[in-house]
Amino acid sequence: MSQSKDRSEVRWLHLSDLHRGAPGGEARWKNAKSALLEDMSARAKDYGSPDLILFTGDLAFKGIEAEYALVDRTLKEVKEAVGGDPVVVPVPGNHDLARPRPKSIIVKALQSYHADYDVRQSFIGAERDYIEPLERAFGAYHSWWEQIKRDWADQKLDFESECLPGRLA
Structure with a gap:
């Protein structure tokens, strides 16, 4: 390298x-x-x-x-x-x-990421409901x-x- x-x-x-x-x-x-x-x-x-x-x-x-x-x-x-x-x-x-629709549930969850412990844990724990939309977006x-x-x-x-x-x- x-x-x-x-x-x-x-x-x-x-x-x-x-x-x-x-x-x-x-x-x-x-x-x-x-x-x-x-x-x-x-x-x-x-x-x-x-x-x-x-x-x-x-x-x-x-x-x-x-x-x-x-x-x-x-x-x-x-x-x-x-x-x-x-x-x-x-x-x-x-x-x-590729940005998801502004009113999509994933956008709403991400907007509350810092304020909502459960949302953070769901992302950190790689729960499929949260991760799949991100995988599609990226x-x-x-x-x-x-x-x-x-x-x-x-x-x-x-x-x-x-x-x-x-x-x-």
Whole structure:
């Protein structure tokens, strides 16, 4: 995994809120991409390639599969710019899900998550009535995440997924 010669240091690149697939997003990405990738490449030359790419929140815009194809393309470009073989560590954001109807029971439960002990316990205990709607909402993210997990396994990285997307141990 490590590009760092000194095993006591870890280099990372932090990306967030790319919102791939957002209306007008391709034009914005096209305008910013060259300068951003050139800067990433220069930093990697100055300091070394990152060991990790921390991709925290809002990779996609509406949480649909086509957007994750754009995420993959973007990550490929970033990896080419920084070199090495960084491990991608994604954490989904509020745009990485296909939103359920505002009046759905799962939305109501989530709105009371912090105030209602029983609701929290139901999510923590992975009760199917609560988890299945979340799995559907994060379906495209989850499919994309499966490839990331295979990459991790290929690199012999150990991890444990929990019931909620983005929760790792």
